[in-house]
Amino acid sequence: MLSTVNASLTQLNSDQDSESDNDEDLEGDAATSSTSDDLQRINLAASRAPTPLSISQCLKLGRSLSTMSLRRNMNFLNRELPVRFSKRIVELNHLPRELRATEPIMNLVKNYSLSFQELQTYSDNSRLRFLSTNMHNREDLDLDDNESLEQEALKEFAELLQAITNRHKQDVIYMAHGISLFKRYQHHRSKPSEKIQSFLNSFNCGRLGIRIMVGHHLALQDQLYRAQSSAKNDSGSKSPTQESLSPSSYLSTPTSAHSMRVGIIEPDCDIEALINNATQSAQFVFFQHYNTVFPPNVVVEHAKEAGGRKIRFPVVPALVHHILFELLKNSMRATAEFHGLDKSSYPDILIQLSSTPSGDLNIKVKDHGGGMSPEQISKPFDYLFTTASNTVCIDFPSIISAVESKPQKSALGENLPLCGFGFGLATSKLYAKLFGGDLTFTSTPGAGTEATIRLSRLEDQIEQFSD
Numbered sequence: 440m441l442s443t444v445n446a447s448l449t450q451l452n453s454d455q456d457s458e459s460d461n462d463e464d465l466e467g468d469a470a471t472s473s474t475s476d477d478l479q480r481i482n483l484a485a486s487r488a489p490t491p492l493s494i495s496q497c498l499k500l501g502r503s504l505s506t507m508s509l510r511r512n513m514n515f516l517n518r519e520l521p522v523r524f525s526k527r528i529v530e531l532n533h534l535p536r537e538l539r540a541t542e543p544i545m546n547l548v549k550n551y552s553l554s555f556q557e558l559q560t561y562s563d564n565s566r567l568r569f570l571s572t573n574m575h576n577r578e579d580l581d582l583d584d585n586e587s588l589e590q591e592a593l594k595e596f597a598e599l600l601q602a603i604t605n606r607h608k609q610d611v612i613y614m615a616h617g618i619s620l621f622k623r624y625q626h627h628r629s630k631p632s633e634k635i636q637s638f639l640n641s642f643n644c645g646r647l648g649i650r651i652m653v654g655h656h657l658a659l660q661d662q663l664y665r666a667q668s669s670a671k672n673d674s675g676s677k678s679p680t681q682e683s684l685s686p687s688s689y690l691s692t693p694t695s696a697h698s699m700r701v702g703i704i705e706p707d708c709d710i711e712a713l714i715n716n717a718t719q720s721a722q723f724v725f726f727q728h729y730n731t732v733f734p735p736n737v738v739v740e741h742a743k744e745a746g747g748r749k750i751r752f753p754v755v756p757a758l759v760h761h762i763l764f765e766l767l768k769n770s771m772r773a774t775a776e777f778h779g780l781d782k783s784s785y786p787d788i789l790i791q792l793s794s795t796p797s798g799d800l801n802i803k804v805k806d807h808g809g810g811m812s813p814e815q816i817s818k819p820f821d822y823l824f825t826t827a828s829n830t831v832c833i834d835f836p837s838i839i840s841a842v843e844s845k846p847q848k849s850a851l852g853e854n855l856p857l858c859g860f861g862f863g864l865a866t867s868k869l870y871a872k873l874f875g876g877d878l879t880f881t882s883t884p885g886a887g888t889e890a891t892i893r894l895s896r897l898e899d900q901i902e903q904f905s906d
């Protein structure tokens with residue numbers, strides 16, 4: 440099956456190459472250029488509009504969780520995921536030839552195509568199976584038989600989703616590697632393309648939407664199975680996905696004992712605890728990078744409301760963890776490099792929490808890391824911008840094998856380097872905007888930087904596709 444996909448993609452690439460030799464060409468019409476069956480399916484799926492995720496629907500599904508409701512979600516994902524995967528394939532195939540031809544980007548295309556193919560095959564097979572069960576023996580089944588058929592289907596689907604999740608663990612690393620190779624090529628040319636920037640926004644936004652949908656479904660499946668096993672008082676048995684998964688391996692972060700998590704959503708999240716987790720991850724990566732240098736402390740201010748209650752807010756913890764982790768790594772690095780790596784202590788990094796009159800939550804991260812120069816301050820959200828590349832040499836193959844071998848930590852980013860991808864702030868802004876929030880910066884050259892994450896109340900939000 441994979442060889443057919445690859446043949447189609449080679450065809451698609453060569454069609455594009457013959458259409459245009461312009462390395463900035465993102466307009467080539469790959470979607471109509473082949474006759475192969477697979478390619479037609481990709482194009483057909485990609486021509487459909489994705490259905491935006493609605494947080495209230497995700498919560499509703501989690502709060503009325505049953506085999507049947509999860510089965511309906513599975514049917515929705517069966518239709519939705521091929522659309523989203525096919526769009527990523529088309530986006531990748533519209534990249535400039537020099538970027539598309541790099542090995543990491545070819546790996547990405549191969550992986551997305553394989554996942555698309557597996558989802559399509561699964562969807563075709565389950566339709567056939569549904570028809571044959573209905574025609575022959577569904578009437579003869581009693582309720583228990585029906586329930587166990589549904590559970591079997593859910594288990595099989597979860598296994599497929601888990602395999603796909605594992606395959607796409609290194610997407611960001613492949614992308615960063617491809618971009619770094621492309622940057623070397625671009626070095627002698629004009630300024631990096633705006634179109635690459637908008638491709639990366641769209642690709643990453645689409646990728647994130649997929650991760651959230653899949654992560655929510657898998658987390659709910661675990662939740663349902665746990666509820667069913669404890670109802671049966673069968674505490675010894677394992678959930679269908681438990682053997683291959685821990686919560687952190689599918690878009691999650693450690694949960695506290697009092698967590699009321701619904702799938703991947705925490706409706707009443709302890710924000711200070713989330714900050715502490717991100718701080719630990721950032722300090723761990725900092726220490727690995729500089730070896731003998733101790734990282735700056737992080738001090739959280741105003742973590743309590745007027746009545747003394749800890750600030751709690753509805754969030755997708757994995758998204759906020761990602762943003763805080765990226766900001767803290769940057770602030771720690773800036774602080775240590777600005778004050779000198781020979782110091783035994785550094786000024787604290789401050790985090791301030793405040794509610795806005797409209798009910799949003801602001802999280803400010805303030806450092807004394809020397810700020811950015813007037814020339815740099817316009818660039819932090821540019822994927823191709825990093826000041827680390829002169830001093831840091833990234834060994835992409837080692838990072839990929841580290842992520843492969845330690846899936847637990849990869850979810851928290853602890854296998855990734857402190858800096859050097861240039862992706863941290865660009866992806867963080869996307870993560871913040873996905874459900875109606877934002878990430879903004881002010882920086883005083885010679886003094887420090889202040890980043891503000893604004894989080895909107897999640898319940899009312901639907902997924903925002905990138906502009």
Ligand SMILES: Nc1ncnc2c1ncn2[C@@H]1O[C@H](COP(=O)(O)OP(=O)(O)O)[C@@H](O)[C@H]1O
Nearest residue numbers: 769770773825826858859860861862863864888
């Ligand atoms: N708090 C900060 N203080 C000073 N410079 C910063 C800060 N945060 C980000 N930057 C600058 O923005 C660049 C891009 O940051 P980022 O997107 O996280 O990529 P990376 O950390 O891989 O370089 C950094 O290389 C650095 O020059």
Ligand SMILES: [Mg+2]
Nearest residue numbers: 768769858863
């Ligand atoms: Mg960074």
